[in-house]
Amino acid sequence: MTDYTHDTAPTRFVEASGIRFAYRRFGNTAVGRTPVVFFQHFVGNLDDHDPAISDGFAADREVILFNNTGVASTSGTVPDTIEQMATDAGAFIDALGLTNVDLVGHSMGGLVAQQVALQRPDLARKLVLVGTGPRGGVSIGEMPAETAALFGVKLDQQEDMWLPVLFAPSETGRQAGRAYVERILARKDRDASPFGEQVFAGQGTAIHTYGTTKDPAYAILKNITIPVLVVNGNDDIIIPTINSYILQQFLPDAELILYPDANHGAHFQYPDRFVTHTTLFLDR
Template identity: 55%
Template sequence: MTTHTHQTAPTQYVEANGIRFAYRRFGKPGTVPVVFNQHYAGTMDYWDPTVTDGLAQDREVILFNNAGVSSSSGEVPTTFEEMGANAIAFIRALGLTKVDVLGISIGGFVAQEITLQAPDLVRKLILIGTGPRGGEGMGGLTQEAQKIFSTTFDPPEHLWLAVHFGPSEAARTAGKAFLERKHRRQAGRDPEMTEAAGNRQIEAVIKWGERRPDAYDYLKAIQQPTLVVNGNKDVIIYTINSFILQQNLPNAHLILYPDSNHGAPYQYPELFVKQATLFLDA
């Protein structure tokens, strides 16, 4: 094991595609790494340390900011095809030839593109709170998401309670515990993403979600074992889209957590780590 954890891993940089990518890596060297792809407006400091450190017990974990996000240079592309190509360039710049890929929300779109564009690079895939191209209610922000992102929260950090967690008392308690974990790292934190970068991500989301004929056919090309994970009541990317992924991917398992929303693994972090570890080790 390396001595570093989610809280202590230094931010490093690597150049690829004319972009200076910021990344952190920790965990068990000499294993197939898991490359994490983040959600809308998120940085490396938005991951749950219980999840990242939990998975790092048995394998290496790599967190990074894609082009134009936080401490990485460049501009956020307005398509997920370009974001996927940038992610592939980043992975190859680290000298890696085989990785597992995890993506949450729009990071799940990027994860799909990585796998489609470089199938030789990806061993297994974990898709969390995400959906297919042209999925249900994915032509823009859902009504619930529009309301959440247009609301002023006090404190502002409670925005992420509404995004990731449901309204029940148990869910909100789990959400507050997640927010506390999220801020345990104090030194060398990432700067927040700019509004302009977030707007470009939303432009890409709208393109990804456009309805089209035979929208799900492309999923047949993803042959890798895939674990699809979501909450049973995701209001950001509706839960039905996780079922659509599982039904159209050739080799996919589906886990839905109860009383949970978009960030279900953060509500059940220990259980998610156990189940993801079983999947990755199989």
């Protein structure tokens, strides 16, 4: 087991397909469990992952966090398709010398993780999809203007932007949100690489195209034959919760968990519960 935690693991770099990927790798490598690779949400980087979750996983398996192409300290131009993001992610995993991994994808990261499972069935063992949906899902990439505006606000503490995006508006949700922000701000050498407009534009185009390209009867999901755990909050305002039902109904081997009084970041609101449930799923 490495001595590193979420807050102390060094940022490393690896070249893959002409891209210099920034990543962090830590956790227990002694028990022989499959490493888990986390796929980040829209405009998120290494330091928006929740240490309560990654440290929870790292107790008994290896955890790998990375920046998508063109995001923060990873080089290249942000792809404007989910398919290219998945191709790049597969190349990154290959460059680490890994041949079998579990994938945990949140929001846009869930779209990319699904696509990796489709493009690289040799690589993915199990799939965890949080706050996400299928290609052509309900209102994916078509959020109301007032919801989309949440991503563009400028704040003294910019991380507070995530509070209404990820957490329920109840007092319980607000408290969980403030605790999450405190956790992600605890790392002393946070990645301060700036986000350019190209990140918003490229990722926004990719999500919009993926969401508005309809897949009649969600037929493509039948090609993801590995076990899948679908997790969401009961009222996701970013990728509506109905999409989680659709995933569970149309994926060949999927189970669904919905957390109460929770929004788009349900796993951040209930990190201990999420780690427990996901660990049970991955260890079966």
